[in-house]
Amino acid sequence: xxxxxxxxxxxxxxxxxxxxxxxxxxxxxxxxxxxxxxxxxxxxxxxxxxxxxxxxxxxxxxxxxxxxxxxxxxxxxxxxxxxxxxxxxxxxxxxxxxxxxxxxxxxxxxxxxxxxxxxxxxxxxxxxxxxxxxxxxxxxxxxxxxxxxxxxxxxxxxxxxxxxxxxxxxxxxxxxxxxxxxxxxxxxxxxxxxxxxxxxxxxxxxxxxxxxxxxxxxxxxxxxxxxx
Numbered sequence: 627x628x629x630x631x632x633x634x635x636x637x638x639x640x641x642x643x644x645x646x647x648x649x650x651x652x653x654x655x656x657x658x659x660x661x662x663x664x665x666x667x668x669x670x671x672x673x674x675x676x677x678x679x680x681x682x683x684x685x686x687x688x689x690x691x692x693x694x695x696x697x698x699x700x701x702x703x704x705x706x707x708x709x710x711x712x713x714x715x716x717x718x719x720x721x722x723x724x725x726x727x728x729x730x731x732x733x734x735x736x737x738x739x740x741x742x743x744x745x746x747x748x749x750x751x752x753x754x755x756x757x758x759x760x761x762x763x764x765x766x767x768x769x770x771x772x773x774x775x776x777x778x779x780x781x782x783x784x785x786x787x788x789x790x791x792x793x794x795x796x797x798x799x800x801x802x803x804x805x806x807x808x809x810x811x812x813x814x815x816x817x818x819x820x821x822x823x824x825x826x827x828x829x830x831x832x833x834x835x836x837x838x839x840x841x842x843x844x845x846x847x848x849x850x851x852x853x854x
Contacts, residue, residue, distance in 0.1 A: 633707060640713075641702025645695050648740060651683050652691050666738035667728045677737065678725030684738040686787075694740045697774060701747035704766060708751075719803050720746035720796065727795030735789075741780070742792035748774055749800025750807075757808030 655661055666681045668674030685691040706713045724742035752770050755763030780793040 633710070634703075636710070637703045637705075637707035638699070640706060641699050644702065645699050648683055648685065648691060648695065648698075652685055652688065656688075663736050663738055666736035667725060667732070668736055669729050669732045669734060674729055678722060678729055681725060681728075681738045682721065682740040682743050685740075686738065690739060694744055697744045697748075698740055701744060701751060701770070704751055704770075705747060708763060708766070716750065716803070716807070717743075717747075720750060720799055723799035723803065724792060724796040727799060728789070728792050731795070732789065732791035737789040737792055739789065739792065741789070742796035745777065745780065745793045745796030746800040746803075747796075748777060749797040750804045751800075753801045753804035754807055757805055758811060 651662070662680075662684050663686070665676060666674075666684055667677030685694065702717075705716060709716055721743055724746050728737050728742065748770055751763070752767040754760075755765075755767040777793075780788070781790060781797055783790045
C-alpha cells in the first residue's frame with residue numbers, strides 16, 4: 627500500500643522519463659543539425675503511418691517542445707496518481723487514438739509534437755471526473771479547467787503552422803474514452819455487486835463439527851424416543 631508521498635513521487639516518474647526522451651531527441655537534432663520531421667504523421671499515406679507512434683517525440687523547435695513539456699508532466703502525473711494500475715493503457719489509447727484521427731482526417735502536411743496527447747489527457751481527466759461523479763476527479767477537473775482553460779482555442783484553426791487537428795483529435799479521443807471508461811467502471815461495479823448478492827443469497831450454511839455433533843445427537847435422541 628503506497629503512502630501518499632510515495633504515490634505522488636511514483637506518479638511523476640514515467641511522465642518525467644517521457645519528457646526527458648522528448649528533450650533528448652530535440653537536443654540530438656540540434657547538435658547534429660538534422661530533423662526527424664519526416665517521421666511525423668503524413669495523413670492518408672503509408673509512410674505517414676509510422677508517425678502515429680513517433681510524431682509525439684518530435685517538435686519543430688525548443689519553444690514548441692517547452693510548451694508541451696510542462697502540461698505533459700503535470701497531466702501525466704495526474705493520470706498516474708489517480709489511475710495507477712490502468713495509466714499505461716489509458717495513455718496508449720490516447721496516444722494511438724489521436725494519431726489515427728490525425729492520419730485519417732488532417733491536412734496534407736507533416737504533423738509532429740506531443741500536443742495531441744496533452745489535449746487527450748486534459749479531455750480524459752476533465753470528463754472522467756464528470757462521468758464517474760468522483761469527487762477527487764471532479765476537483766481535479768476544475769483545477770485543469772482553471773489552469774488550462776485557454777487550451778480550448780487550440781482546437782480551432784486560428785494560427786498558421788499549428789496542428790489544430792492534433793489538438794481536436796486528442797480532445798475528442800480523451801472525451802470519448804472518458805465516457806467509455808466511466809461506463810465500463812459502472813458496469814464492472816454492478817457485476818461485482820450482483821456477484822456478492824448472489825453469493826450471499828446462495829451461500830452454503832456453516833456446518834462445523836460442533837453443529838454436526840448437535841444434529842446427530844438430536845437425531846439419535848428423537849430416534850430412541852420413537853423406538854419406545
